[in-house]
Each structure stands twice: as C-alpha cells, then as structure tokens.
Amino acid sequence: MEVSVEGGVEVPVDSSETRRSDDAALRVRLLGPLSITRGGAMLALPASRKARGLFGYLTLAPRAAARSQLCELLWDVPNDPRGELRWCLSKIRGLVDAPDRRRVDARADTIRLDLTDCFVDAIEIMRALQDGIETLPPARLRMLAALFAGDFLEGMEIDRSPVFSSWLTAQRRRFRDGHAAVLEQLVKSVPDDEAFDHLGTWLQIAPFERRVHEALLDALARCGRLREAEEHLAASARLFEAEGLDHAPIRDAWRAARAKTDGAAAARPLVVAAASAASSVAEGGSPLAARRASIAVMPFADQTGGAAVPGGPGDGLAYDVITRLAKLRSLFVIAQGTVFALRDRNIAPHDAGRMLGVDYIVSGSLRRQGKRVTVMVELAETQTARIVWAEVFDRTVDDALLVFDDIGNSIVASIAHEVEAIERNRAILRPPNSLDAWEAHHRGLWHMYRFNQVDNVQAQHFFETAVRLDPTFARAHAGLSFTHFQNAFQGWADRRREIDRAIDTAGQSLMADDRDPAAHWAMGRALWLRGRHDQSFVELETAIDLSPNFALGHYTLAFVHAQTGDPDAAINYADHSRQLSPFDPLLFGMLGSRAMALVRLNRFAEAADWGVKATARPNAHAHILAIAAYCLALAGRLDEARTYMAAIRKMVPDYRVDDFLTAMQFAPDDAALFREGEKRIGLG
Structure with missing residues (x-):
C-alpha cells in the first residue's frame, strides 16, 4: 500500500505493481529535481513547469483523476483550461509513451498515468x-536513504496555482518526515562511526x-566525546529557547546518557517522549508506571476558500476530538x-508530532x-x-452540529480502535x-480477545503483571476483572x-481511577453476573456518560438490556456500538445481543x-453459536439450527440449553423461548 495526497491529506492507495528492479522500463526521480531515465539515458523534460507538475501529480495519484480536478489543480483562471490540459498531456505522452505502450490512459473524463513497469523513487519509499x-x-x-536526493519535485513551484502549491507542500512535508524516519532507523541499526553521518x-x-x-x-557519550556533547547541548538549548x-x-x-557512561547502573530510567514525561509529572507517578501511548490532534485545515477564521469548524472539530x-x-492527549x-506558528502536523515527541499524530482538512x-x-x-488509518467523511449538512458530532464520534472511535490494535500487536x-x-x-488484551480458556489464563497473567508493576x-x-467474568460466564x-x-478487581479499577469508563464498565459487567441488574445499569450508563465514544460501554448495555431490560433499547445500543467500532473484537457479542x-x-x-x-465473526464462542441455533429453530430453519448445534457439541460435547441459560x-x-428452540432441534 502507498500513500497519495489529495487536497493536502494523504490516503492509502495500492501501487503494489510498481516495479523495483533495475530492468524497469523507466526510472523516475521525484525526490530532488524531476528526472526520467530510459535505458540509462536521461530524457529531455518539457520546458513547461505545469506539464512537469502534472506528470508528478499523476505519478502519485491514487486513482484516475477527473479532467476538471486537474484543471483546478494547475490553472487559476485560464482562458481554456481543457485546451491547456490537453497540451500538457501531449507533452507527457511524447515523454513516456512508446510505440507499443501508451502510458497516458485517457478514458471518458478521467486521466491515469500507467507506470506499473517503472521504478519511481517516491513510490518505493x-x-x-x-x-x-x-x-x-x-x-x-541505506538504499532508501540514498533515494532522498532533495526536496520532492525540487524547484517545481508554480505561480497562481494554489491547489497545486498546497499539494506540493503537503508532499514535501510527508517525504521529509519519511526521510527522518528512515534516518532514525538507520541510526539505531548501524555502528556509531556511520551513525554520526546519518545523525547530521x-x-x-x-x-x-x-x-x-x-x-x-x-552516541557522543558512548564514544567518550563529552566535550562535543556539552557543546551540542548548549547549542540546542539556545535553539529551542529561541523558539x-x-x-x-x-x-x-x-x-541519563552521561550517567550510563559513568557506570551509574542505577540511573533512573529515562522517558524520552515529552508527552510521557509530562504525563508522569501531571499524574504524580514514576515515568515508567505512568506511560501511555501519546497523541496530538492538530486543527483541521479549512479548505472551503478564503482566509481561515480562528474558531471555525476545523478548529471546533479538532477541539471536540481532543476532548473526547x-x-x-x-491515551495521553496533548492539550488544545x-x-x-x-498551528499558529505554521508548524506542519507531522513536524509538530515529532517536535512534541508523541507516538501518534492526527491531522486532516475540512x-x-x-x-x-x-x-x-x-x-x-x-x-x-x-x-495507520485514513478516512474521508462526506455528509449532507442539514444540522451542522449533528453532522460534526457524528463525524467526531467516528473519528474518535476509529483512532481508539487503531491505536489499541497497534499497541496490542506491538506488545x-x-x-x-x-x-x-x-x-x-496490551499483551493481556491480545490474549483476552482470543476468547478461549487457555488464552484467558494467559491474559490473567499479563494483567496481574501490569497491576503489579503499576497498582x-x-x-x-x-x-483482570474481565478475565474473571469470562471464567464465570463460560463456566471455566x-x-x-x-x-x-470480578467484582473485587473492578473495585480496584474504580479506586485507581473512577473517571475511567473502563472501570465502570468492568463493575457493570461484574454486578450483572451477580444479578444486581439495576446497579449494573447505573455503572454502565456512567461509563458512557464519562465517555460517549466508549464502544464497549454501549455494547454491554445492549447485552444486559437484551436479557433483563428493554429489548428495543438493546437494539439501539447494539447498533450504536457497531457504528462506533465496526471491527471490534467483541463484534460477535454486539450482533448476538441484537x-x-x-x-x-x-x-x-x-x-x-x-x-x-454473529457466528461469522472471529473467535465466536459456544454461547454465540447457541444464540444462532436457537434463533434458527424458532424461525423454523431446523436443518441449519442442527448444523450449528453439531458445531457446538464439537466445542463443548455436553452443551445443553441449561448451560446457555445459566x-x-x-x-x-423469555427463557422458555430458548428452551422451545432447543426442543424444536430435537436435542433437548
């Protein structure tokens, strides 16, 4: 998967067919001054900057571009934009087409550049x-670092083309970030003598x-170059203070580096990320104990036209996402x-993220x-x-407040889900x-979401480790409360x-942070197990009051309402939880509750x-298959019901409706309805 920019925001695109080998039909350099090479010979480029800029844009375009979009890209107020576009395309055809291969694909009202058998440095990176x-x-x-021969499309600025200028600026920022990321990895993986060049x-x-x-x-400390390190420290202090x-x-x-070189093995562990350090101070804990993934949400660029107005919808949406x-x-969230x-100092989002030392950066436009x-x-x-995630939300504005509320909900839920998945997989x-x-x-979460007895034991071990390290x-x-819930619910x-x-550990969670929706969620589930349904509802409703975007809170309200509350409310909560987290590990429960x-x-x-x-979702357990079997039987689809019951018996040989109802x-x-379902299957 690659990334391309439209309107300054990047979205994933598939360019897996682009060639990497040295026998590529064309070799295109976009990093540095544009160059195109065929068979080792550099081709003469069109004199027109707009023709060259159009070539660069089409090279990275994620899909065929509409002619109207390309006209808007490069021409502010042309006399004949389509005529000028055709002229530029003719120059590109003369540059890259061959007698047996037409690379400029013009179909209907769209244009696409076919470079599938070519090597493009930017796409490779x-x-x-x-x-x-x-x-x-x-x-x-090293090979990737060598591809950074200069700024993206160096020297390609075009007057009176604001859309192209915005696109070009966004690409240059993106590739500078990519260059820094490659250099950082190089520094970590090569000897110090080489690392100093990359650090420079x-x-x-x-x-x-x-x-x-x-x-x-x-690195200077490891090499004993302490005077140079002190000089750099003083210079960097002046640089930062000036800004x-x-x-x-x-x-x-x-x-900390000096302490290591002096043999002070007991030196306090260093928290490098500024956000994590700030979090430790704010919460009064040690840096290691207080560590959380950190994130900065930049104001959304308003591209409606005209000068951006402070406090406009882009600022409001960012503030809403930060708050939620x-x-x-x-997460540790950088303050508004x-x-x-x-933003007011014109710091680009990715530059801001690296300056702040956060793990994740959110940016966008409106x-x-x-x-x-x-x-x-x-x-x-x-x-x-x-x-790691990109999306385009397109809505009709009947009520602006409701529309932005809906978009904000989707953004927050998606970010939370993606970050948790990344942290689980990393752990x-x-x-x-x-x-x-x-x-x-997060290692515990990975095992917990497997929903089987062996993994539940592993999850319990890792959660116990986490609370031992940070009570x-x-x-x-x-x-940890959820693992005990699972043991009781599954009969393990x-x-x-x-x-x-489950109740005791949920209580520990509330004592640790009674503003955390997950603590109230854990207590709500545990109280439901004990049959204290009214108190369960109070805790679960508190969870979503604290955080309206907490998908698991909405799901669990669906779960308990489906059995002991209002079934219509259960359907609404189930639908909302799926809307907030459409790929949730507990999606089978959301569907089963419905x-x-x-x-x-x-x-x-x-x-x-x-x-x-519900049964089609990953890790659906025996109770989920039972929901399907009994519902199918009640609907008169008996053969399908018996198939599901046979599958359950392979998982739990002695499974009966009493296991389900317990x-x-x-x-x-209501229990009588499910007993009737098993009776119809003929296995009661």
Missing part, C-alpha cells in the same frame, strides 16, 4: 514506510525533533492550547460546498511516518520479561468465586439472520 521500516536490514535502509543529516531536516538530539548525545520550546527533556536525556479522546483515559499554538461537508482525516505513527512481539505495565496490559493502572485492573471455573473476583433482543420481541426471522452473522439471565418467559 512510500511502500517501505507503509509496510513498516522497523525491521528492515541496514542495507535496505537528520539534524538538518528536523532541527527541533527531540529524538535526534537525544540520539546524538547518547519557545521546552529543552528540559533533552537536558534530562544527556544526564481525553475522556477515554487510555499547545497544538493550536503550533471543506464545505453548498449543503455538503467533506472531512479528510489521517492517523500516523510519528516515529515511522506510517499512516505481543516483546519478550515477556521485558514488558512494562502498559505493554503487559494505579485502572485499565489493567479492569482487564467456580462461578461464585469468579464473580467475587439477536437475543429480537427473540424477546418475537421477531424470530430477523433474530436468526443476526445470530448467523450464562445468560433471562426472565422465565
């Missing part, structure tokens, strides 16, 4: 960044990035004042046209410049004995004992369809 550069060998990193280049392109100063000081930036983390990094992410309590101040609003947003890893690759509390928690980590206590251990443990609510409403045919959908908590009349 974007592919590597998107696939992940953390595990690349030094030789591959990294400093040139990212002079305000704390990690490069810290890496340089650490009103905090130099303290770099000074702390030097003290902070309410989730699972800081990111808005950086455009209103008549009754429609389009919001483009992306989430990127700061250190590797890899885009699973770490050696178990090297995990800190944050990593142990104030509310989410680790909540995860003594039910009464596990319910007590099916159970429909049974209570005597809508058996619909219930059967939703039950079947796990759930239906009123007698």
Whole structure:
C-alpha cells in the first residue's frame, strides 16, 4: 500500500505493481529535481513547469483523476483550461509513451498515468514506510536513504496555482518526515562511526525533533566525546529557547546518557517522549508506571476558500476530538492550547508530532460546498511516518452540529480502535520479561480477545503483571476483572468465586481511577453476573456518560438490556456500538445481543439472520453459536439450527440449553423461548 495526497491529506492507495528492479522500463526521480531515465539515458523534460507538475501529480495519484480536478489543480483562471490540459498531456505522452505502450490512459473524463513497469523513487519509499521500516536490514535502509536526493519535485513551484502549491507542500512535508524516519532507523541499526553521518543529516531536516538530539548525545557519550556533547547541548538549548520550546527533556536525556557512561547502573530510567514525561509529572507517578501511548490532534485545515477564521469548524472539530479522546483515559492527549499554538506558528502536523515527541499524530482538512461537508482525516505513527488509518467523511449538512458530532464520534472511535490494535500487536512481539505495565496490559488484551480458556489464563497473567508493576493502572485492573467474568460466564471455573473476583478487581479499577469508563464498565459487567441488574445499569450508563465514544460501554448495555431490560433499547445500543467500532473484537457479542433482543420481541426471522452473522465473526464462542441455533429453530430453519448445534457439541460435547441459560439471565418467559428452540432441534 502507498500513500497519495489529495487536497493536502494523504490516503492509502495500492501501487503494489510498481516495479523495483533495475530492468524497469523507466526510472523516475521525484525526490530532488524531476528526472526520467530510459535505458540509462536521461530524457529531455518539457520546458513547461505545469506539464512537469502534472506528470508528478499523476505519478502519485491514487486513482484516475477527473479532467476538471486537474484543471483546478494547475490553472487559476485560464482562458481554456481543457485546451491547456490537453497540451500538457501531449507533452507527457511524447515523454513516456512508446510505440507499443501508451502510458497516458485517457478514458471518458478521467486521466491515469500507467507506470506499473517503472521504478519511481517516491513510490518505493512510500511502500517501505507503509509496510513498516522497523525491521528492515541496514542495507535496505541505506538504499532508501540514498533515494532522498532533495526536496520532492525540487524547484517545481508554480505561480497562481494554489491547489497545486498546497499539494506540493503537503508532499514535501510527508517525504521529509519519511526521510527522518528512515534516518532514525538507520541510526539505531548501524555502528556509531556511520551513525554520526546519518545523525547530521537528520539534524538538518528536523532541527527541533527531540529524538535526534537525544540520539546524538547518547552516541557522543558512548564514544567518550563529552566535550562535543556539552557543546551540542548548549547549542540546542539556545535553539529551542529561541523558539519557545521546552529543552528540559533533552537536558534530562544527556544526564541519563552521561550517567550510563559513568557506570551509574542505577540511573533512573529515562522517558524520552515529552508527552510521557509530562504525563508522569501531571499524574504524580514514576515515568515508567505512568506511560501511555501519546497523541496530538492538530486543527483541521479549512479548505472551503478564503482566509481561515480562528474558531471555525476545523478548529471546533479538532477541539471536540481532543476532548473526547481525553475522556477515554487510555491515551495521553496533548492539550488544545499547545497544538493550536503550533498551528499558529505554521508548524506542519507531522513536524509538530515529532517536535512534541508523541507516538501518534492526527491531522486532516475540512471543506464545505453548498449543503455538503467533506472531512479528510489521517492517523500516523510519528516515529515511522506510517499512516495507520485514513478516512474521508462526506455528509449532507442539514444540522451542522449533528453532522460534526457524528463525524467526531467516528473519528474518535476509529483512532481508539487503531491505536489499541497497534499497541496490542506491538506488545505481543516483546519478550515477556521485558514488558512494562502498559505493554503487559496490551499483551493481556491480545490474549483476552482470543476468547478461549487457555488464552484467558494467559491474559490473567499479563494483567496481574501490569497491576503489579503499576497498582494505579485502572485499565489493567479492569482487564483482570474481565478475565474473571469470562471464567464465570463460560463456566471455566467456580462461578461464585469468579464473580467475587470480578467484582473485587473492578473495585480496584474504580479506586485507581473512577473517571475511567473502563472501570465502570468492568463493575457493570461484574454486578450483572451477580444479578444486581439495576446497579449494573447505573455503572454502565456512567461509563458512557464519562465517555460517549466508549464502544464497549454501549455494547454491554445492549447485552444486559437484551436479557433483563428493554429489548428495543438493546437494539439501539447494539447498533450504536457497531457504528462506533465496526471491527471490534467483541463484534460477535454486539450482533448476538441484537439477536437475543429480537427473540424477546418475537421477531424470530430477523433474530436468526443476526445470530448467523454473529457466528461469522472471529473467535465466536459456544454461547454465540447457541444464540444462532436457537434463533434458527424458532424461525423454523431446523436443518441449519442442527448444523450449528453439531458445531457446538464439537466445542463443548455436553452443551445443553441449561448451560446457555445459566450464562445468560433471562426472565422465565423469555427463557422458555430458548428452551422451545432447543426442543424444536430435537436435542433437548
């Protein structure tokens, strides 16, 4: 997957067919002055900057571009934009077409440039960044670094073409970030004598990035070049102070590096990321214990036209996303004042992310046209410049407040889901004995979401490790509570004992942070197990009051309403939880809850369809298959019901409706419906 920019925001595109080998039909250099080579001979480029700019844009375009879009890109107020576009395309055809190969593909009203058998430096780099550069060998990193021969389309500025200028600026920022990411990985993987060269280049392109100063000081300390390190520390302090930036983390990094070289093995562990350091101070804990993934949300660029107005919809949307992410309590979120101040100083989003030392950066743009609003947003890893999620929201504006509220909900839920998935996958690759509390928690989540007894035991172990390392980590206590809930709900251990443990650990979570929605979620589930349904509803409603975007809170309200509450409310909560988290690990539960609510409403045919959908989700357990089997039986689809029951018996040989009803908590009349379902299957 590659990345291309439209309107200054990058979105993933597929360019997997672009050639990498030396036998490429054409070799295109976009980094530095544009050049095109065929068979080792450099081709003469058109004199027209617009023709060359059009070629660069089409090279990275994610899909065929409309002629009207290309006219808007390059011509402000031309006399004959389509005529000028045709002239530029003729120049590009003369440059890259061959007698047996037409590369400029003009179909209907769209234009596409076919370079599938060519080598393009920018695409090569974007592919590597998107696939992940953390595990690349030094030789591959050196090759990528060598491709950065200058700025993207160096010298290609075009007067009176504001859309092209915006696109060009965004691309240059993106590739500078990519260059810094490649250099950072190189510094980590090569000997010090080579690393100093890469550190020098990294400093040139990212002079305000704390990690490069810290890496340089650490390398100088290892090599015993202490005087040079002190001189660099003083110079960097002057540089940062002149820009009103905090130099303290770099000074702390030097003290830690110096302590290591002096043999002070007991030196306090260093937290490099500024956000993590600030989090530690604010929360009064040690840096290691308080570590959380950190994120900065930059104001959304308003591309509606005219001068951007402070406090406009782009600023409002960013403020809303920042506030809602902070309410989730699972991320360290940079405050609004800081990111808005950086925006006002014309600091680009990815530059801001690296200056702040955060793990993730959110950026995007907003455009209103008549009754429609389009919001483009992306989430990127700061250190590797890899885009991990991007989306375009296009809505009709009937009520602006409701539209932006809906878009904000979707952005926050997607960010939370993506970050948690990345952190889980990263933690699973770490050696178990090297995990800190944050990593142990996410390792526990990875096992917890497997929904089987063996993994549940592993999840419990990692959550216990997390709370031992940081007793104030509310989410680790909540995860531990969920493992005890699973033991009771699935019948894997003594039910009464596990319910007590689920309540006790949920209580520890609330004591650690009673503003964390996950703590109230854990307590709500545990109280439901004990049959204290009214109190369960209070805790679960508190969870979503604290954080309206907490998808698991909405799902669990669907789950308990489906059995002991209002079935119509259960359907609404289930639908909303799926809207907030459409790829959630508990999606089978959201769908299954909807099916159970429909049974209570005597809508058996619909219930059967939703039950079947639930079983198709990964890690659906025996109770989910039972929901499908009983719903199908009630809907008269007996052969399908017996198929599901046979599948259940392979998982749990002695499974009966009493196992299902013991796990759930239906009123007698509703329980009778599910007993009728098993009776119809003929296995009761």
